[in-house]
Amino acid sequence: MAQIDRDKLLDIYTRTMKVNRTDEKFRELLMGGKVAVMYYCVRGQELVSAAAMAALEKEDYVVCTYRGQGEQTAKGIPMEKWWGECLGKATGTCKGKGGTMHITDPETGIMVTTGVVGSGLPIANGLAMASQNNGDGRVTLVSFGDGAANIGGFHEAMNMAQLYKLPVIFLCQNNRYGEHTAYADHTDSPNIATRAAGYGMKGVTVDGNDVHQIYPAMQEAVARARAGEGPTLVEAMCYRMMGHFFGSDFSYMPPEHIAEMKAEDPLPKLRQVMLDYQFTEEELDAIVADIDAQINAAVEHALAAPLPDTDEIYKDVLEETA
Amino acid sequence: MAQITMTQALNLAIDEAMADDPGVFCLGEDVSAKQGGGVFKVTSGLTEKYGEHRIRATPISETAIIGAAVGAALAGQRPIAEIMLMNFVGVCMDQIVNHAAKLRFMSGGQTPCPMVIRTTTGVGVGFGGQHSDMLEAWFAHVAGIHVVTPSNPADARGLMRASIDANDPVIFIENILCYGLKAEDPGPGYRVPLGKAAIAREGTDISLITYGRTVLDALAVADDLAKEGISVEVIDLRTIAPYDEATVLASVRKTGRAITLHEAVRPFGTGAEIAANIQEKCWDSLKGPVRRIGGTFSAVPFASHLEQAWIPQKSDIVAQIKASVGKV
Numbered sequence: 283m284a285q286i287d288r289d290k291l292l293d294i295y296t297r298t299m300k301v302n303r304t305d306e307k308f309r310e311l312l313m314g315g316k317v318a319v320m321y322y323c324v325r326g327q328e329l330v331s332a333a334a335m336a337a338l339e340k341e342d343y344v345v346c347t348y349r350g351q352g353e354q355t356a357k358g359i360p361m362e363k364w365w366g367e368c369l370g371k372a373t374g375t376c377k378g379k380g381g382t383m384h385i386t387d388p389e390t391g392i393m394v395t396t397g398v399v400g401s402g403l404p405i406a407n408g409l410a411m412a413s414q415n416n417g418d419g420r421v422t423l424v425s426f427g428d429g430a431a432n433i434g435g436f437h438e439a440m441n442m443a444q445l446y447k448l449p450v451i452f453l454c455q456n457n458r459y460g461e462h463t464a465y466a467d468h469t470d471s472p473n474i475a476t477r478a479a480g481y482g483m484k485g486v487t488v489d490g491n492d493v494h495q496i497y498p499a500m501q502e503a504v505a506r507a508r509a510g511e512g513p514t515l516v517e518a519m520c521y522r523m524m525g526h527f528f529g530s531d532f533s534y535m536p537p538e539h540i541a542e543m544k545a546e547d548p549l550p551k552l553r554q555v556m557l558d559y560q561f562t563e564e565e566l567d568a569i570v571a572d573i574d575a576q577i578n579a580a581v582e583h584a585l586a587a588p589l590p591d592t593d594e595i596y597k598d599v600l601e602e603t604a
Numbered sequence: 605m606a607q608i609t610m611t612q613a614l615n616l617a618i619d620e621a622m623a624d625d626p627g628v629f630c631l632g633e634d635v636s637a638k639q640g641g642g643v644f645k646v647t648s649g650l651t652e653k654y655g656e657h658r659i660r661a662t663p664i665s666e667t668a669i670i671g672a673a674v675g676a677a678l679a680g681q682r683p684i685a686e687i688m689l690m691n692f693v694g695v696c697m698d699q700i701v702n703h704a705a706k707l708r709f710m711s712g713g714q715t716p717c718p719m720v721i722r723t724t725t726g727v728g729v730g731f732g733g734q735h736s737d738m739l740e741a742w743f744a745h746v747a748g749i750h751v752v753t754p755s756n757p758a759d760a761r762g763l764m765r766a767s768i769d770a771n772d773p774v775i776f777i778e779n780i781l782c783y784g785l786k787a788e789d790p791g792p793g794y795r796v797p798l799g800k801a802a803i804a805r806e807g808t809d810i811s812l813i814t815y816g817r818t819v820l821d822a823l824a825v826a827d828d829l830a831k832e833g834i835s836v837e838v839i840d841l842r843t844i845a846p847y848d849e850a851t852v853l854a855s856v857r858k859t860g861r862a863i864t865l866h867e868a869v870r871p872f873g874t875g876a877e878i879a880a881n882i883q884e885k886c887w888d889s890l891k892g893p894v895r896r897i898g899g900t901f902s903a904v905p906f907a908s909h910l911e912q913a914w915i916p917q918k919s920d921i922v923a924q925i926k927a928s929v930g931k932v
Contacts, residue, residue: 343679377712386711393678393715398702404671405703411672412679415629415657422675435698438668445663598713599747600846601771 284498288559290336294493295556296569297332297356302549303573304355307581308368312528316585317369320382322349326523329548330455330490332356334423334518337500338391343409343422345394345402348383349455349522353425354395359387361580371587378590379598399460400433402426403452407439410448410507421507423451429460431474440515444483447512451503454515455490457522462534475517483513490518491548493555521546608789610782613757614646614722617764618684620792622654625682628768629658631669632686632722636661643688644724644783666692670699670721677719678707682768689735690725690777693742704773705748718771720764726780726817727867727915733903738816738868743775744845744877750798751845753777755819757787759842762796770798779817779867801848803855807837809929811855813878814865815841818916822865825921834929844874849881856882860891861928867915870898895924 286294305324311317324331331352338344338357346353354364359375367374368382375387383397393409396402406424413420430436431454443450454474458465471477478485484506488495496518503514521543525532556566597603608616622628630650634643636659641648651659662669666687673685687693693700700721708716727736743751752767752774754760760778767774804819805826812822819840826836837855841847856862862882864875879894900914 345675375712376710376714379712380710384710386707386714388678388714393675394703394707396703398698401671401698401703404668404699405675405678407668408672408675408677408683409679410675411660412676412681415676415681416627435667435671438663438665439671441663442665442668442672446660594712598709598711600708600750601716604708604713 294332294336298328299570300355300573301328301352307577321528323524324352326521330518330520333497334500337504342420343391343393345406345424348397350395354385358390362583365580365584369584372590373587400430400435403439404435406450407443410450421449425453428456440481443513444481449507450513452515454517456517457520461526478515485515487517490520491546605788607786608757610757610760610785613761617761621768627681630684631660633688666695670696673719674703677717678715682718684720687723690723691734701746705746716771717773720767720774720776722776724778727904732906736904740844741874744874750774752843753816755840758790762794766795766798799843801851802840804840805838807835809835810861811837811859812863813839818865856886857889863895865897869901873898
């Protein structure tokens with residue numbers, strides 16, 4: 283088993299808990315009726331996002347999806363701006379004009395959050411192409427689900443990325459569901475990563491609930507991209523422990539699937555790894571308490587923040603209207 | 605000054621933009637030297653100057669082409685993506701409409717998308733139903749995009765340069781039948797600002813509002829009718845969206861009559877929007893209803909005589925003008 287540097291492990295743990303506590307807070311606000319917006323829960327996928335973002339540098343680009351809270355918060359979008367956007371406030375990353383499905387924060391490298399399944403891959407290629415053209419050394423990571431692997435843009439983008447050896451990492455978070463359709467009902471091949479071979483690309487399938495698998499895989503993919511060796515398709519096996527979006531029915535999930543995902547929950551597993559690395563319960567609890575305090579402050583700030591001016595509907599359409 | 609074709613005009617504009625700005629690059633099917641510099645030779649000679657990274661021949665993957673252009677634009681480059689024929693935009697509409705056009709707005713202005721989508725089309729060359737359509741109305745209906753089409757080589761050079769300069773996506777439509785047109789080269793650095801129409805011919809009796817290849821028809825008809833004492837003002841929009849409303853409305857207030865003309869099918873075409881706008885804003889100046897001329901509402905047919913019957917006829921333009929000015 284590959285060892286992970288203790289500081290890096292702490293970094294991954296902190297990012298993971300930031301994702302998890304943000305998710306918990308969001309669901310609490312939604313359930314309490316304090317906010318009513320679309321939100322795509324990330325419970326069960328926290329570690330994948332955190333490990334992926336921990337493998338990147340701050341300048342690196344990320345393209346994610348509507349289920350992108352994990353990438354966004356783990357990459358480091360300031361919490362006040364993130365919550366502001368999710369609550370549709372003028373203080374949000376996009377002045378309240380993008381919303382939960384279109385969080386954008388170039389300062390932290392979150393370049394696009396797309397609401398259209400599979401659309402991020404071709405765009406990630408372009409960001410990576412710019413880096414290849416201008417030699418800035420950045421890599422681009424695009425995150426998507428298993429459902430995206432069946433849309434045309436996936437195939438076009440994978441082929442093009444390999445053809446040009448673009449510095450891009452394709453992270454498939456295989457959470458076993460495409461919207462409300464189970465993996466076996468949308469795909470017959472056992473894995474997504476095997477598709478990489480069809481493009482001459484390197485593809486790996488790893489357990490996204492095991493930090494010792496997901497982080498080294500991400501690290502290697504990032505290193506390959508940065509060294510000019512081309513793209514990698516990393517398929518992280520994980521579970522979406524909630525419905526497609528907050529409030530949606532997920533009674534269609536069979537009981538054995540629910541039992542399986544509870545057994546594989548990445549959070550207790552990661553906590554055990556931390557204890558194995560001689561972090562104490564108190565240290566870990568203190569980290570979570572600190573995150574909670576930050577989140578609570580950010581939520582309070584966002585709730586109190588002003589709404590965007592209605593004139594905003596005419597602005598940012600074209601440069602002339604900026 | 606030298607005479608240049610529209611193909612050369614476009615090539616010169618792209619060449620000088622690439623020389624001026626290392627962030628400008630081309631990508632598309634068959635665009636590099638290995639494939640002969642583009643199916644209509646617009647990027648001919650540029651690979652030799654700028655290399656294969658900046659003249660990127662792509663797989664036949666329209667979604668990946670436009671997606672790559674979007675991504676590169678977000679990273680601060682100025683891609684010129686070619687969609688070989690306009691009908692193929694159907695393959696990549698998500699990238700154009702949901703991403704290129706909207707990312708500036710949805711990000712609150714943080715991620716503008718400066719990119720040009722060059723595309724070719726035109727009725728009259730026997731390409732049939734999936735290689736001939738003028739689809740400008742699809743894009744004119746989406747906020748966040750400029751839609752541009754030149755009718756002559758000088759405008760082609762100037763509009764292409766301005767399109768590459770623009771900090772938003774531009775759909776740049778090249779009519780196949782116009783590539784061979786020749787005119788005086790306006791010279792290096794020439795720019796035609798986006799959103800500015802040209803009065804291609806001044807007149808006093810009626811405003812004929814058009815763009816692209818049908819400008820040639822409009823000018824020919826105006827020549828003929830001048831001999832009969834009818835003075836037609838021909839407006840070449842050059843930028844279809846957002847269009848130069850001030851020039852159009854001023855012309856109609858002067859002439860009191862208007863006809864919109866385009867090769868695209870008539871129903872729900874750009875002419876309908878322009879006509880409606882004229883009627884709202886120039887009602888008191890109008891001496892009669894605004895008329896619309898457009899292509900037949902069917903797929904573009906193959907057989908030459910069918911194709912010729914499909915497009916707006918000069919005889920129809922003449923008849924509509926005469927009916928409008930009361931000289932039937």
